[in-house]
Amino acid sequence: MSVDWNEFWVKVVDATGETVYMVLITLALSAVLGMAVGLALYATRKGGVLPNRVVYAVLNALINVIRPVPFIIAIVALSPVTRGVVGTMIGTEAAIFPMVVVATFGVARIVETNLLAVDTGVVEAARSMGASPLRIVLTVLVPEALGPLVLGFTFMLVALIDFSAVAGTVGGGGVGNLAMTYGYLRFDTSVMVVTVAVLIVLVQIAQLLGNLLARKILRR
Amino acid sequence: MIELRHVTKTFPTRDGNRKSEFRAVDDVSLTVERGSVFGIVGHSGAGKSTLLRVINYLEEPTSGSVLVDGQDLGALGERRRRAVRRSIGMVFQQFHLFRSRTVLGNVAYPLGLAGHSRREARERAGEALRFVGLEGHARRYPEQLSGGQRQRVGIARALATSPKVLLCDEATSALDPQTTGEVLDLLERVNAELGVTIVLITHEMDVVRRICDRVAVMADGRVVESGGVYDVFARPKHIVTSSFVRSALHDVPEGAALERLRARHGGRLVTVPVTRDGADGPDLSRLLRRYGLDFAIAHAGVGEVQHLPLGSVTLELRGPDDAIDAFLTELAGAGEVAVA
Numbered sequence: 232m233s234v235d236w237n238e239f240w241v242k243v244v245d246a247t248g249e250t251v252y253m254v255l256i257t258l259a260l261s262a263v264l265g266m267a268v269g270l271a272l273y274a275t276r277k278g279g280v281l282p283n284r285v286v287y288a289v290l291n292a293l294i295n296v297i298r299p300v301p302f303i304i305a306i307v308a309l310s311p312v313t314r315g316v317v318g319t320m321i322g323t324e325a326a327i328f329p330m331v332v333v334a335t336f337g338v339a340r341i342v343e344t345n346l347l348a349v350d351t352g353v354v355e356a357a358r359s360m361g362a363s364p365l366r367i368v369l370t371v372l373v374p375e376a377l378g379p380l381v382l383g384f385t386f387m388l389v390a391l392i393d394f395s396a397v398a399g400t401v402g403g404g405g406v407g408n409l410a411m412t413y414g415y416l417r418f419d420t421s422v423m424v425v426t427v428a429v430l431i432v433l434v435q436i437a438q439l440l441g442n443l444l445a446r447k448i449l450r451r
Numbered sequence: 452m453i454e455l456r457h458v459t460k461t462f463p464t465r466d467g468n469r470k471s472e473f474r475a476v477d478d479v480s481l482t483v484e485r486g487s488v489f490g491i492v493g494h495s496g497a498g499k500s501t502l503l504r505v506i507n508y509l510e511e512p513t514s515g516s517v518l519v520d521g522q523d524l525g526a527l528g529e530r531r532r533r534a535v536r537r538s539i540g541m542v543f544q545q546f547h548l549f550r551s552r553t554v555l556g557n558v559a560y561p562l563g564l565a566g567h568s569r570r571e572a573r574e575r576a577g578e579a580l581r582f583v584g585l586e587g588h589a590r591r592y593p594e595q596l597s598g599g600q601r602q603r604v605g606i607a608r609a610l611a612t613s614p615k616v617l618l619c620d621e622a623t624s625a626l627d628p629q630t631t632g633e634v635l636d637l638l639e640r641v642n643a644e645l646g647v648t649i650v651l652i653t654h655e656m657d658v659v660r661r662i663c664d665r666v667a668v669m670a671d672g673r674v675v676e677s678g679g680v681y682d683v684f685a686r687p688k689h690i691v692t693s694s695f696v697r698s699a700l701h702d703v704p705e706g707a708a709l710e711r712l713r714a715r716h717g718g719r720l721v722t723v724p725v726t727r728d729g730a731d732g733p734d735l736s737r738l739l740r741r742y743g744l745d746f747a748i749a750h751a752g753v754g755e756v757q758h759l760p761l762g763s764v765t766l767e768l769r770g771p772d773d774a775i776d777a778f779l780t781e782l783a784g785a786g787e788v789a790v791a
């Protein structure tokens with residue numbers, strides 16, 4: 232039994248909208264949270280602008296525990312917490328929670344790595360001008376690392392499109408859900424093809440925008 | 452203006468699994484007078500940069516005290532120290548400009564830190580750029596400038612907040628000789644026109660001779676010699692100092708060059724110093740005439756140090772041996788003579 236495409240297009244458009252919503256909300260939340268954790272990691276490391284061994288060790292361990300867990304396992308493992316926070320374990324909102332958790336720590340690592348790549352000389356220059364540690368992080372490190380950071384966020388965005396599809400297959404909404412319920416369970420190849428095409432197009436658009444923005448910032 | 456008292460800085464090191472410490476700066480005491488240009492020279496690893504960074508407490512000394520404009524930086528909290536740093540500009544070998552900011556943005560940055568409004572900061576940054584001759588490049592980015600221009604931006608940025616002291620860490624070492632000259636001219640103007648006290652680090656004695664009033668020579672973390680630039684050049688005491696001085700004056704033939712001179716000149720070679728107070732031209736020619744000696748110039752290196760002549764001339768003397776001996780004895784009485 233195959234779907235009636237005259238009606239089914241509406242479902243595809245709705246699902247795409249849901250996916251974009253999930254991904255953008257997650258990106259916004261994890262960008263803010265991940266930035267905070269990443270800055271804290273950078274600042275508290277040994278020889279950093281505000282060294283603190285305990286804070287660094289805790290954050291670092293947390294990231295190293297969460298990052299290697301496959302996303303599908305993370306969804307399941309986090310589901311009790313998800314239910315506590317969101318109130319339910321299915322639907323778009325329920326999918327967003329584990330995505331934010333995982334993405335936050337991914338973003339944190341991206342932020343830390345790119346800040347570390349900034350030439351220590353400009354940090355020294357800012358210190359010599361009497362800048363405080365917080366000021367250095369916000370007005371020197373982040374602007375100096377912005378180009379690579381945008382590329383890192385783009386990488387995260389693409390990963391989130393992937394995550395959203397995975398979340399969709401286990402009760403979240405969006406394109407993944409569509410592929411699961413119509414494409415997989417009803418063996419409809421055309422639905423499979425269309426959903427894959429939608430995901431590919433979304434990824435292309437994300438990467439293109441990210442590259443354009445980074446190029447503008449890097450001036451090359 | 453700046454006073455260092457018994458400053459020592461050690462870094463922990465691990466040598467195998469035995470912990471020890473490395474003395475980068477070892478019991479250094481020195482005074483930099485207000486309005487002077489003070490040079491610090493030394494070979495790589497001598498501790499020059501560490502010492503400079505101690506002056507604005509970017510590096511906290513392990514012991515000893517640092518006084519800038521009468522204030523003991525060690526007695527201040529970090530917040531007050533940051534305020535003091537705003538009155539001390541710093542210039543770096545690799546410029547360390549912010550790539551994310553325009554030239555004007557770079558120069559305006561320390562003004563923002565000092566609490567100036569955006570407009571005021573841009574205005575004063577514009578003035579600093581005019582001083583270094585880069586007002587036409589305000590909207591460019593650092594990568595669009597040459598090395599010399601970048602360093603002038605670095606100097607403008609360091610001067611934007613009208614500091615009393617400028618610390619320069621190898622400010623010209625990444626530049627070619629002509630650009631080095633331009634940057635040194637600029638630093639001279641900074642000192643003369645703005646009255647800024649300058650401490651500069653270099654491994655080129657030529658830089659010292661061009662713009663410094665006083666110089667300290669460092670080796671293995673210690674200041675092995677210091678004094679007025681002319682005196683140190685004319686009478687270096689420490690072996691490190693003399694090698695630095697020779698590298699700048701090129702006035703005494705050595706090694707292979709000396710062998711070649713010996714092969715070319717059959718007569719006796721004599722090196723006579725030329726100083727502001729030692730043997731001078733007329734004296735030498737009068738003596739030579741008195742002993743009936745002829746001479747040829749084999750080697751010479753005489754230049755200006757602090758606008759006074761300094762260097763030496765190596766002569767090949769021709770004439771009877773006893774006349775030469777008598778001539779040398781008399782010359783030695785007047786100043787130093789080295790028989791090459």
Ligand SMILES: Nc1ncnc2c1ncn2[C@@H]1O[C@H](COP(=O)(O)OP(=O)(O)OP(=O)(O)O)[C@@H](O)[C@H]1O
Nearest residue numbers: 462473475493494495496497498499500501502654
């Ligand atoms: N943070 C640090 N930790 C450990 N050792 C250090 C540190 N900073 C400097 N040193 C050591 O201190 C010594 C002096 O370094 P410094 O940078 O002051 O030398 P320098 O005279 O400026 O040399 P150069 O001309 O190469 O710049 C060097 O042996 C260096 O390895």
Ligand SMILES: [Mg+2]
Nearest residue numbers: 499500501620
């Ligand atoms: Mg150095």
